[in-house]
Amino acid sequence: MDGPLTSPCRLLALDIDGTLLGSDKQISARTLRAIAGARGAGVRLVLITGRRYPAARRVASQLGPGVPLVLHHGALVIEPDAESDHDGPARVLRCVALAREAALAAIRLGREAEADPVAHCGFRGEGRLVVAGIAADNEMLSGYVDRGHRDRVQVEDLERELPDDVVQVMFAGPLPAMLDLYPRLVTGLGAQARVERTLYPGHEMGFLDVLHPQVSKGNALEFLRERWGLAREETMAIGDNWNDREMLAVAGRGLVMGNADPALHALGLEVLPTNDEDGVAVAIEKYVLGD
Numbered sequence: 001m002d003g004p005l006t007s008p009c010r011l012l013a014l015d016i017d018g019t020l021l022g023s024d025k026q027i028s029a030r031t032l033r034a035i036a037g038a039r040g041a042g043v044r045l046v047l048i049t050g051r052r053y054p055a056a057r058r059v060a061s062q063l064g065p066g067v068p069l070v071l072h073h074g075a076l077v078i079e080p081d082a083e084s085d086h087d088g089p090a091r092v093l094r095c096v097a098l099a100r101e102a103a104l105a106a107i108r109l110g111r112e113a114e115a116d117p118v119a120h121c122g123f124r125g126e127g128r129l130v131v132a133g134i135a136a137d138n139e140m141l142s143g144y145v146d147r148g149h150r151d152r153v154q155v156e157d158l159e160r161e162l163p164d165d166v167v168q169v170m171f172a173g174p175l176p177a178m179l180d181l182y183p184r185l186v187t188g189l190g191a192q193a194r195v196e197r198t199l200y201p202g203h204e205m206g207f208l209d210v211l212h213p214q215v216s217k218g219n220a221l222e223f224l225r226e227r228w229g230l231a232r233e234e235t236m237a238i239g240d241n242w243n244d245r246e247m248l249a250v251a252g253r254g255l256v257m258g259n260a261d262p263a264l265h266a267l268g269l270e271v272l273p274t275n276d277e278d279g280v281a282v283a284i285e286k287y288v289l290g291d
Contacts, residue, residue, distance in 0.1 A: 009288050010234040012038055013070075013221050013247060014280060016049040016059055018200075018240035019257050022276045027062055034284040035063055043288055046070060046224060048217045050198055050209060050243055052167075053078060053125030054151060068093075071125065072168050073196050073243050074220030075211055078125050094223060095123045096212045098166050102192040106169040106210040107159055109188045113181050116141055118170045121163045127151050132158040140205050141172040169210040175199065178206035185210060196243045201261060209243075218246025236287060238272070238280055240264070255283050 012035075014020050022028060039045055045063065048070040049056050060067040060080075068079045077094040103119065110117045116138055119130040130153045134142050145152055155161040171181060178199065185195045185208060194213045199206040217239075225235055237244070237251035240260040248254030248269055256264050259274040272279035 008231075008234045009038075009043060009236045009253070011044045011046070011225060011228065011230050011236070012284070012288065013046050013048050013235065013237040013251065015217075015239040015241070015244050015247075016047055016051060016056065018259060018275055019238055019244075020047070020059065020275075020280055027059070028278050028281065030278045031281040031284075032062070034281040034289065038284050038288045039064065041288065044068075044228060044230075046221075048074070048220060048237075048239075048244075048247055050196070050207065052120055052127035052129075052148075052151075053122075054127040054148065068224065070217065070220040070224070072120060073209060073211060073215055074217050075167050075215045076123075076125060077220055077223065090125070092124055093227070094220070095167070096215050097123060098168055098193060098210065098212050100162065100164065100166065102189060102210070102212075103162060103166045103169050104159055105189055105192060106185060107162070109185055110169075110171050110181065113177075113184055115171045115173065115177065115181050117158060118145060118172075119158065119162060119166050120168045120170060121153075121165050122167065123165045128153050128163075130155060130158065130161075130163060132156065132161075138173050140174070144172055167211075171208045171210075173205065175201060175204045175206050178208055182208055198241050198243050199261065200241075202259075216246045217244060218248075218250040221247050222250055236283070238283055240275065253287060255279075 046068045050073050056069050070077050075096050078090050079093050080090040107117045116134045121128040128151050129148050194211045196209045233252040235251045236253040237247045238255045240257035254269045256269050256271050257279050
């Protein structure tokens with residue numbers, strides 16, 4: 001699938017869940033070929049995700065060495081050695097951490113709404129999940145923490161034992177509960193923090209992430225673009241959720257997945273096929289490889 005560039009795209013930014021990955025949480029063979037073709041043609045690839053480093057690097061390792069990762073919606077930017085896989089040496093290019101006072105305020109607001117907070121900790125991508133307790137009926141959050149069991153840190157009192165290296169505070173659960181909690185956090189935290197929502201109406205669930213107020217995927221993409229000396233017109237970004245909207249807006253070409261919330265389609269950007277229909281591959285073939 002290698003071929004000459006037919007557009008000025010030199011930087012390709014991809015979200016992971018709902019975009020790069022299909023519903024089966026796999027990267028399709030067609031998408032792998034398209035990405036390999038783009039990288040072979042000299043296009044820089046970066047994965048921009050809400051995931052923490054341990055979870056994101058498992059995906060990045062399938063795409064070859066040296067793929068930079070923007071994590072926690074832009075709070076942490078990590079660049080592995082160009083010749084190594086993601087278990088090898090890596091550099092933290094940027095870390096924009098949540099202030100301790102804001103983290104404590106978010107925890108209290110969540111508790112008042114009977115939501116269970118999880119503190120994501122580690123300024124170098126350690127990805128520790130610090131948690132005091134999870135309600136028995138919150139199967140979604142329990143499953144999330146259980147999948148990261150190696151990185152789980154159990155404490156008695158999260159406020160009292162909150163570490164000093166908090167990157168974000170996360171809440172997850174049924175969609176109605178998250179839709180109720182979202183405005184409470186936004187109003188209660190004000191300028192102290194940014195509250196990012198990642199909602200999956202089709203699955204009736206959602207995530208809310210409390211971050212430093214200057215953190216966003218769009219801000220992180222601009223940071224990398226300027227670092228690498230690339231023009232806005234040379235960037236293409238693809239995403240599927242509300243946390244992607246600023247990234248799509250600052251890219252020279254922003255594309256929305258067909259499986260995205262219909263409200264995102266109203267942004268007026270081109271809508272691709274779904275993640276189960278190789279939407280990412282379709283975009284790369286059309287705008288990068290010219291197939």
